[in-house]
Amino acid sequence: MKHDTNQEAPLVREVFPDLVDELAALLEAEGERELAICVRDVRLVGPCGCGDDFCQSIRTVDRPRGRPFGPGHRCVPLLPSSGDLILDVVDGRIMYIEILGRPPLRRHGQPEQGR
Incomplete structure (x- = not known):
């Protein structure tokens, strides 16, 4: 039996709710209604891992x-207000969320910094 790590990974909306809300709104604005719905159910399997400080x-x-x-x-x-947000999608499934040149993501329950 194959072990599916995707089902064990937390939902992105539980870890970064502000990011998912922003993605859903931006997708709606671009006419990507199906992806706006799907983005609420993507899982955080892991970070990119490239090590670049802007990624x-x-x-x-x-x-x-x-x-x-x-x-x-x-x-x-x-088209976010800052930085770049780009989704890699395969057959309607969001595979990767590229987040570049943006302020640090706030985890759920983490206080805002520098405001």
Whole structure:
């Protein structure tokens, strides 16, 4: 029986609710209604892992690193008020949330800093 680590990973909305709210609103604004609904159920499988200080990207599925997404892949660039938010989507499933050049993400329950 295959072990599915995706089901054990926390939902992104539970860890970074503000991010998911922003993504849902931006997706709605871009006419991506299905993805706006789906983004509420993506899991935080892990960080990007690149080590760049400007990157806070999130892996939402467990897949081999460095391999292309393959057929059915598309990038969905969004227009946030700061930095870059880009989704990698395969056949309607959000595979990766690219978060670049943005203020540090606030975890649920973490107080705001510097305001």
